[in-house]
Amino acid sequence: MTSQIPLWIIPFFPLIGALLLGAITLAQAKSEQPVPEAYIGALAVSFPLFSFVATVMFALGMPEDGAYAETLGDWISIGDFQISFGFLFDSLTKTMLLFVTGITTLIVLYSIGYMKGDSGYTRFMCYMNLFLFSMIVLVLSDSLPLTFLGWEGVGLCSYLLVGFWNKDLLNCKAANKALLVNRVGDVGFLLGMFILMALGGTSILNYTNLNEAVTVSFIPLINLSPPFIRDLVLVAALFLFFACTAKSAQIPLLTWLPDAMAGPTPVSALIHAATMVTAGVYLMARLYALFVFDMLIPIIVLIVALATAFWAAVAGLVQHDIKKVLAYSTISQLGFMFLAAGVGAFDVAIFHVFTHAFTKAALFLGAGSVIHAMGGEQDIRKMGGLALKLPSTFLIMLLAWASLIGLPGLACFWSKDLILESVFGTPVYYVALITALLTAIYMTRLMVLVFLGKFRGDKHTAEHLHESPIVMQAPMWILAVGCIFAGYAPLTEESHLNISLATISSTAAVLGLVFAGFYFRKRIPKYPGHNQLVGFARIWTFSFDALHYVCGVLPVRIAVFFLDLVNQFLRTTMYVFSIVPYICAEGLRFMQANKLRVQLALSVISSVVLIYWLVFFVR
Numbered sequence: 349m350t351s352q353i354p355l356w357i358i359p360f361f362p363l364i365g366a367l368l369l370g371a372i373t374l375a376q377a378k379s380e381q382p383v384p385e386a387y388i389g390a391l392a393v394s395f396p397l398f399s400f401v402a403t404v405m406f407a408l409g410m411p412e413d414g415a416y417a418e419t420l421g422d423w424i425s426i427g428d429f430q431i432s433f434g435f436l437f438d439s440l441t442k443t444m445l446l447f448v449t450g451i452t453t454l455i456v457l458y459s460i461g462y463m464k465g466d467s468g469y470t471r472f473m474c475y476m477n478l479f480l481f482s483m484i485v486l487v488l489s490d491s492l493p494l495t496f497l498g499w500e501g502v503g504l505c506s507y508l509l510v511g512f513w514n515k516d517l518l519n520c521k522a523a524n525k526a527l528l529v530n531r532v533g534d535v536g537f538l539l540g541m542f543i544l545m546a547l548g549g550t551s552i553l554n555y556t557n558l559n560e561a562v563t564v565s566f567i568p569l570i571n572l573s574p575p576f577i578r579d580l581v582l583v584a585a586l587f588l589f590f591a592c593t594a595k596s597a598q599i600p601l602l603t604w605l606p607d608a609m610a611g612p613t614p615v616s617a618l619i620h621a622a623t624m625v626t627a628g629v630y631l632m633a634r635l636y637a638l639f640v641f642d643m644l645i646p647i648i649v650l651i652v653a654l655a656t657a658f659w660a661a662v663a664g665l666v667q668h669d670i671k672k673v674l675a676y677s678t679i680s681q682l683g684f685m686f687l688a689a690g691v692g693a694f695d696v697a698i699f700h701v702f703t704h705a706f707t708k709a710a711l712f713l714g715a716g717s718v719i720h721a722m723g724g725e726q727d728i729r730k731m732g733g734l735a736l737k738l739p740s741t742f743l744i745m746l747l748a749w750a751s752l753i754g755l756p757g758l759a760c761f762w763s764k765d766l767i768l769e770s771v772f773g774t775p776v777y778y779v780a781l782i783t784a785l786l787t788a789i790y791m792t793r794l795m796v797l798v799f800l801g802k803f804r805g806d807k808h809t810a811e812h813l814h815e816s817p818i819v820m821q822a823p824m825w826i827l828a829v830g831c832i833f834a835g836y837a838p839l840t841e842e843s844h845l846n847i848s849l850a851t852i853s854s855t856a857a858v859l860g861l862v863f864a865g866f867y868f869r870k871r872i873p874k875y876p877g878h879n880q881l882v883g884f885a886r887i888w889t890f891s892f893d894a895l896h897y898v899c900g901v902l903p904v905r906i907a908v909f910f911l912d913l914v915n916q917f918l919r920t921t922m923y924v925f926s927i928v929p930y931i932c933a934e935g936l937r938f939m940q941a942n943k944l945r946v947q948l949a950l951s952v953i954s955s956v957v958l959i960y961w962l963v964f965f966v967r
Contacts, residue, residue, distance in 0.1 A: 353402065353405065353406070354418060355416060355435040355437055355488065356418070357402050358399050358402045358403055358406070358449075358488060359399070359481050359485055361395040361396070361398040361399040361402070362395050362399055362478070362481040362484065363477075363478075363481045364395060365391065365392065365394070365395030365477035366474050366475075366477040366481055368391065369388070369391060369470055369473050369477060370471075370474045372388065372474075373471045373474055376470060382470075385460075385465075385469055388469060388470050389460035389473070392456050392459075392460070392473035392476065392477060393453060393456045393457050393460065395477055396456055396476075396477065397453045399449045399453075399484065400449035400452075403442075403445045403446055403449050403450075406437055406442070407445075410437065410439075410442060413439075415436060415438035416436070416437040416438075417434065417435070418435045418436075418437075419432050419434035419490075420432075420433045420434060420435075421433055423493070423494070424493075428549070428550070431491065431493050431550055431553065432554075433494060434489075434494070434554075435488045435490055436488065436555065436556075440630070440634060440698065443698055443702055444487045444626075444698070444701075445484065445487055445488065447701075447702055447705045447706070448483055448484065448623050449480070449484070451618075451623070451705055451827070452479075452480045452618060454823035454826055454827060455617050455709065455823065456476050456477075456614075457823045458617075458713055458716070458820050458823040458824070459472065459476065459612075459614040460819050461820040462612065462613060462614055462716055462720065462820060463612065468512065471512075472512060475505055475508045475509050476509070476614075478501075478505055478508075479501075479502060479509065479618065479619065479624075481501070482502045482504070482505055483498065483501075483624065483627075485497060486499055486501070486627055486630075490554060490555055491553045491554045491555060492541050492544070492555075492558070493553055495631065495634075496534075496537060496538075496541065499537065499591075499595070499627065500534070502619070502623075503526075503530045503531075504527075505619070506523075506526050506527070506530070506608070507523045507524075507526060507527040508523075509611050509615040509619060510523040510526050510608045510610060510615060510619075511523025511524075511610075511611070512615065513610075513611070516610070519610040519611065521607070522604075522611070523610075525604050525608075526604040526605075526607070526608045529594060529601050529603065529604040530594050530595060532594060532601060533590060533591045533592075534591060534594070536587040536588065536589075536590035536591040536594075537588060539584075539587045540583075540584040540585070540586075540587030540588035540590075541553065541584075541588075543581075543583060543584035543587070544558065544581075546580075547577065547581065548561050558635065558637070558638070559635070559636065559638075562581070562637040562638050562641055563637050578642070581638070581641055582641065582644065582645065584638070585638045585641055585642070585645050588631065589645070589648070591628070592628030592629070592632055593628065593652065594628075595628040596625050596626065596627065596628030596685075596686070597625055597656075597678070598628070598652055598653065598656045598679075598682065598683065598686060599652050599655050599656045599659070599892070600892060602656060602679055602892060603892050603896060605675055605678065606663075606672050606676060606679075606889075608620055608675070609669070609671040609674075609675050613671065613712060613713070613719060614713070616671055616675070616712050616715075616716075617708075617709045617712035617716070620675065620678060625678060626682075626685070626705070628682075628686075629686065629689065629698070630701070632649075632686075632689045632697070633689065633695075633697060636692075636694050639689065640692050646690045646691065649686055649689060649690035650690035650771075650776055653683045653684070653686030654683065654687060654776055654779055654780065654783075656680070656682070656683035656686070657680045657681075657682075657684055657687065657780065657783045658683075658779060658782070658783045658786075660676045660677070660679035660680035660683065661676070661677075661680045661783045661790065662888060663679075663888055663889050664676035664677050664680065664786075664787075665786060665789060665790040665793065666881065666888065666889065667889070668729055668881070669726045669728075670715045670718065670719070670726050670794065671715055671719075671726060673728070673790060673791075673794050674708065674712055674794075676790075677708070677752065677790070677791065678708055680783065680787065681708070681787075684700060684764060684767050684783075685700050685704075685767075687767055687770075687771055687776065688766075688767045691770050691771055693767070696763065696770055697767075699762070699763040699766065700763035700764065700767060702763070702834060702837075703763045703834050703835050704752075704760060706751075706759055706827050706830030706834045707751040707752050707759055707831050708748075708752070709827050710744055710747070710748035710824060710827035710828050710830070711745060711748045711749070711752065713824045714741050714744050714745035714824060717738065717741040717816040717820060717821075717824065718734060718738065718798060720816055721734070721741075721813050721814055721815070722813070723809055723812065728794060729797065729804065730805045730806075731798045731799075731803070731804060731805065732797060732798070732799075732801045732802055732804045732872075733799070733800065733802050733803040733804075734803070734813070735799040737803075738813070738815050739815070740815055740816075740824075740825075741816065741824070742799050744824045744827075744828045745795065745799075747828045748827070748828065748831045749791050749792075749795050750831075751831040751832070751835075752787065752791055753784075753791050754784060754853060754857045756850070757832075758831060758832055759830065759831050759832065759833070759835035760831075760835065761850075761854070762835035762836070762845065763835060764853070765845050765846075765849065765850045765853050766845065767780070768780055768781065768849060768853050769846050769849050772849055781856055784856055784857065784860075785859065786860070787857075787860070788856070788857045788859070788864065789861075789863060789864040790864075792860065792861040792864035792865055792868070793864050793868045796868040800869065804872070
């Protein structure tokens with residue numbers, strides 16, 4: 349049955365949704381009778397749902413170890429520069445698209461309740477569909493150029509959604525930061541792609557051809573001449589990895605993701621937890637042969653991944669904003685995914701992408717439910733005791749919390765422990781285990797300060813606390829079920845855990861939650877009247893922002909300052925040289941005009957001086 353359905357139908361639905369909702373947005377701006385939100389919401393959620401159904405049909409009909417390939421036609425045809433527009437649906441595509449389309453559908457459904465009454469409701473739904481279209485193109489494409497098209501599309505949608513409430517300057521700054529940091533990474537994507545194209549022509553940019561070329565043609569050249577081929581392939585891989593660090597928020601290009609929490613909470617769940625930020629992990633898995641080409645590449649990946657996971661875990665421990673805690677948690681978990689990719693366990697990395705998507709989406713939507721109940725408040729120091737006020741939200745976040753810290757049997761337990769097992773026997777394992785311990789501590793801190801103890805907010809907020817509507821609760825519960833069972837779907841006989849290592853990691857998680865549970869129940873932070881981080885928290889959190897400023901922004905500002913000085917000096921010099929002759933000319937004209945006595949006196953004086961000079965100085 350699926351052989352009769354074209355692959356392009358999967359991205360087609362959200363594209364039509366984006367175009368239709370965009371047209372309605374423009375029409376509403378000129379009309380005094382807007383389309384009811386109920387109709388807009390139904391349209392917005394229908395197209396992602398259709399895309400998810402189409403993905404399921406292809407997944408069920410795909411033969412084992414098989415793939416669907418479809419070429420729609422030529423995209424770019426200029427002499428020898430030939431690039432086709434085609435799609436590839438294989439096991440990697442299947443895994444990614446199932447949760448991308450499925451979770452996006454749930455988040456759009458959640459947004460119907462969360463964004464209710466917002467003046468930009470229709471525009472928001474348009475952006476959500478456009479984002480899904482771009483992400484599907486990124487994942488479904490069969491070549492690097494087409495992936496780059498989707499890569500840029502999700503970057504644009506991230507900018508539009510993070511800065512959706514653009515009347516707030518902080519939101520605009522966060523959107524600009526996300527856009528600019530990712531553009532820096534995109535330079536690496538382009539350079540890596542151009543190098544590969546220079547080595548093997550445009551045909552090598554096709555994923556099947558590329559992995560085969562690296563394995564068959566390039567790898568045998570590692571120990572042979574000419575060595576420059578090996579070096580160029582290595583440089584191309586490092587440039588592409590640099591692009592992945594931007595999209596998946598790894599050191600050094602990770603500072604945009606926490607700030608991107610400024611957008612609406614469904615945006616945080618969609619872009620920065622479940623889909624967009626996993627694009628870097630996906631690209632590494634897609635280019636698996638390139639990233640194991642030389643031993644230097646895995647070493648660099650491991651160093652970056654380990655440093656990112658640990659740094660973000662510490663940063664998450666000192667945040668006061670409920671969404672910022674989850675943002676740094678996402679960065680840390682992405683570091684775990686990169687750890688698996690660094691040791692060549694790409695299937696394990698994608699497994700963690702899958703389980704983490706359900707878990708983090710549930711946590712973000714749960715956080716949105718809390719923020720919705722608190723009237724927009726996000727500071728966890730002003731919460732507490734919400735377990736009784738928001739019992740459904742509490743149970744959902746409790747399941748997601750248990751999954752994320754790796755309690756046995758839940759979704760992230762399986763994937764996280766497989767990652768730890770993949771790096772066992774190296775120093776990396778011990779740092780990763782400590783990071784897992786920190787995960788249990790900062791996530792338990794979040795749960796304790798938000799849901800346990802006494803409510804620390806004001807009386808007005810306490811009187812208006814309420815559970816989210818069913819349109820928000822239903823997607824959260826579906827995701828909560830995923831937090832329990834998502835880890836079982838990809839398991840095979842080859843992916844069973846090492847019981848001893850799983851026991852160690854589970855013990856670390858239990859120790860972390862017990863310590864945090866007792867410590868933060870007794871140590872309730874006081875709200876000092878502002879949301880700014882101070883002391884160690886500020887230094888640690890903004891350390892990479894400071895590094896970017898010193899290494900990137902400050903040199904540019906200094907260069908611009910000196911260029912401005914040179915420009916001012918040249919302009920002043922030109923002005924002086926132009927004004928002096930003018931002053932002299934005006935002075936002489938003044939002395940000569942209509943003053944006969946002055947002219948005669950000057951002539952006499954000049955004659956005397958000339959005669960004196962001729963008599964006494966000229967021989």
